[in-house]
Amino acid sequence: xxxxxxxxxxxxxxxxxxxxxxxxxxxxxxxxxxxxxxxxxxxxxxxxxxxxxxxxxxxxxxxxxxxxxxxxxxxxxxxxxxxxxxxxxxxxxxxxxxxxxxxxxxxxxxxxxxxxxxxxxx
Amino acid sequence: xxxxxxxxxxxxxxxxxxxxxxxxxxxxxxxxxxxxxxxxxxxxxxxxxxxxxxxxxxxxxxxxxxxxxxxxxxxxxxxxxxxxxxxxxxxxxxxxxxxxxxxxxxxxxxxxxxxxxxxxxxxxxxxxxxxxxxxxxxxxxxxxxxxxxxxxxxxxxxxxxxxxxxxxxxxxxxxxxxx
Numbered sequence: 001x002x003x004x005x006x007x008x009x010x011x012x013x014x015x016x017x018x019x020x021x022x023x024x025x026x027x028x029x030x031x032x033x034x035x036x037x038x039x040x041x042x043x044x045x046x047x048x049x050x051x052x053x054x055x056x057x058x059x060x061x062x063x064x065x066x067x068x069x070x071x072x073x074x075x076x077x078x079x080x081x082x083x084x085x086x087x088x089x090x091x092x093x094x095x096x097x098x099x100x101x102x103x104x105x106x107x108x109x110x111x112x113x114x115x116x117x118x119x120x121x122x
Numbered sequence: 123x124x125x126x127x128x129x130x131x132x133x134x135x136x137x138x139x140x141x142x143x144x145x146x147x148x149x150x151x152x153x154x155x156x157x158x159x160x161x162x163x164x165x166x167x168x169x170x171x172x173x174x175x176x177x178x179x180x181x182x183x184x185x186x187x188x189x190x191x192x193x194x195x196x197x198x199x200x201x202x203x204x205x206x207x208x209x210x211x212x213x214x215x216x217x218x219x220x221x222x223x224x225x226x227x228x229x230x231x232x233x234x235x236x237x238x239x240x241x242x243x244x245x246x247x248x249x250x251x252x253x254x255x256x257x258x259x260x261x262x263x264x265x266x267x268x269x270x271x272x273x274x275x276x277x278x279x280x281x282x283x284x285x286x287x288x289x290x291x292x293x294x295x296x297x298x299x300x301x
Contacts, residue, residue, distance in 0.1 A: 011234040013125050017133045019229065023222035024140045031214045034201055036149050036194060040156045043187065044140050047163055050175075058170045059243040060236030065264035067256040073238065075171045076248040077255070077264035081273060084265070085280045087178050091187055092287030098194040099291035105198040112201065 014055040021048030033113045035104065039097045046090050053079040129169055136162040145207045149200045153191045160184035174265045 009016065021044055028041025057079035065077035105111055108119055139159035146152045160183040167176035233240035242248065255267040269277055 008230055010125055012229050012232060013130070013133065014235055015229045015232055016226065017137060019222055019225045020137055021140055022225060023218050024137075024144050026221055027214060027218045028144045030217065031211050032144075032208075034149055036191065036198070037143075037152055040143050040152060040191070043156065043183075044143065044159070047159075047183075051163070051166070054167060054170050054172050054175060055235055056240070056242045057172065058236055059238045059240075062171055062236075062243075064171045064173050065252065067252070067262050067264055072252075074252055074264070076243050076245075077251055077268050078247060079242065080172050080175050080265045081268045081276075083172075083175050084178055084269060085276060087175070087182055088280055089283050091182050091190075092284050094187060095190055096287050096290045096294070098190055099294045102194055102197045103294050111198055 014051060018048050018052045018055070021045070021051065035101050035111045035113065036098075038113075039094055039101070042097070043090065043094060046086070050083050050086065053083050129166070132162055132166055132169065136166065145210075147201065147205050147208050149195060153188065153195065156191070157184055157188040160187065174263070 025041050025043075025045025025048060028044060029038055032038050032041060057076040059073060059075055062073050062075040063071055065074040065080070067074070101111060104116070108116060110116060110119070136159055139155050139162060142155035143152045143159060146155060160179060164176045164179035164184060167173070167179055238244055251264055251268055251272070255264040255272075256262055259267040259271045261267040261271070
């Protein structure tokens with residue numbers, strides 16, 4: 001590894017973690033045959049994006065954005081708000097997906113993607 | 123910010139838990155790995171000075187999400203745990219590897235972590251909220267002020283999404299009585 005890349009790793013480490021989490025989430029979404037694991041993969045992918053936003057909001061030596069006299073500097077509150085909303089929306093999405101999964105199981109008796117495809121085309 | 127030992131260890135823990143969730147064949151083990159992952163991520167939010175997000179992640183991500191997944195598992199099946207780990211499909215691995223390389227190539231263009239002159243932290247929107255949130259809303263926590271006052275319609279939309287999700291889940295799960 002060249003010095004330039006090593007330098008990037010020490011200043012951009014969270015972004016590399018974001019990229020890896022997106023990769024793991026995408027792999028689970030594409031490759032998992034089990035539908036529950038697909039939902040977990042979707043959540044891992046989401047959390048990767050959350051980490052990107054919260055890292056962008058961070059500043060060195062910053063305090064949490066609770067305003068006090070002489071309490072600065074603060075990290076940016078706006079990405080925190082967006083991610084709070086996104087977490088709740090993500091849970092709603094997961095709840096609907098899991099409800100669909102329970103329904104699929106009660107109709108077809110399996111959660112395996114390939115078996116479901118065969119059942120569908122038969 | 124330079125990488126501290128705590129944060130480095132936490133990032134490795136989070137990535138390891140995500141890998142565990144992806145590769146463990148037993149769905150219950152995968153769910154447990156994901157719960158540990160959520161807990162690690164919520165501590166990561168605390169380190170990044172986002173306590174509100176950390177609290178929500180711990181309560182909703184690690185708490186409610188795990189309960190939902192466990193309830194779903196209790197009502198369905200887990201696959202045969204004949205092997206500990208999933209077999210890896212090389213074709214998908216190449217696809218995901220390409221995606222990771224393309225995304226990774228954009229990382230050097232981003233500002234360094236903690237850079238006070240970066241567009242988000244040093245931007246005028248952030249400065250406006252920090253300067254005026256307490257004066258205009260009487261709320262000391264700027265995150266709450268932005269969430270409930272400045273972006274109140276956003277939060278109303280969020281409530282609509284939660285309501286719609288509840289309706290959708292109930293209508294999907296309703297059993298036909300005269301089937």
